Amino acid sequence: MQTPFIQNYQLNVIKKQADFLLKTMRSVADRKVLATVRETAVMNVIEAFNDLTAEQKSLLEQLSTYEATHDLEKYLEQLDVYVIPFPKVSLKQIQKLFPKAKKLKTPNLEVIDYTHTTYLRWTDIATNRLYIVYPHQDRLVGIEGQITSMNKKGFCMFCNRHRELGFFNVKIKASGSPDNIASVGQYICIDHEECNHSIADTAPLEKFISSVGK
Structure with a gap:
């Protein structure tokens, strides 16, 4: 083989x-x-x-x-x-990627379909916090932000397919801002499985990751 x-x-x-x-x-x-x-x-x-x-x-x-x-x-x-599977991650690795997240909720790592995953993602329903893990430039990076359902369909920034959307908002450091904090947001699929099964180009995802300074 x-x-x-x-x-x-x-x-x-x-x-x-x-x-x-x-x-x-x-x-x-x-x-x-x-x-x-x-x-x-x-x-x-x-x-x-x-x-x-x-x-x-x-x-x-x-x-x-x-x-x-x-x-x-x-x-x-x-x-x-x-197919090259998504690199398996451990609970300790995820916790290390999100050190500031209190009471971090993590997905069941044993049931993830790593073969058909481009980026790992899960949502803490109680807080509407969305977490993304992605192998970028030879290392795993983590992105955390707020996800808000838009209750409408549109084109996802990551997979460019017409899906039910959520607005993903990430807080970043910004030296020009009065409180040194700015926001970067994008409309993305609410359903992470649909997104992973549709994404055909990682450039938009990687551009977003770069824009939040991870």
């Missing part, structure tokens, strides 16, 4: 292109059009990766070879063994 080389967000890209291909196969009979769509789907997948071995590229190019829905779905399931 190959060494895992696919990040969760890249797997989401593959699934998105596979879904696009399936919809086209169901609605288009023209073989030339289908051939073009297959080539485009593979190209979009390959572009999500920086460096690929010949074997890895060959595996990804198999996306364009399937005719039946169940064969394509089986192919996607088999890709899980090539």
Whole structure:
């Protein structure tokens, strides 16, 4: 078996292109059009990766070879063994990331689907505090802020999908402010699982992390 080389967000890209291909196969009979769509789907997948071995590229190019829905779905399931899982974190690591959080509520680390996680996130319902853990620049970083449900749908800053939104507000140090505190906020998915299953580019997430100075 190959060494895992696919990040969760890249797997989401593959699934998105596979879904696009399936919809086209169901609605288009023209073989030339289908051939073009297959080539485009593979190209979009390959572009999500920086460096690929010949074997890895060959595996990804198999996306364009399937005719039946169940064969394509089986192919996607088999890709899980090539996914680099989110690094497992311990309770002590999480507590170290949020030293100022009193009575820190933590998720059940034993039931997290690390394979399909791009960023770890949970909410303390009692306080509406949202916590994010993300491997950024070779280290784990933690972000804490207030999450407020907007009771409306819109585009999530992290995954760019149309979802139920919450406003995530993070307090940061700001030397130009009278009280040395400023806020940085973004609209993000209320449902963290939907977000992790949709995110296809980590740039917006990493930009936000950089903006809060973590």
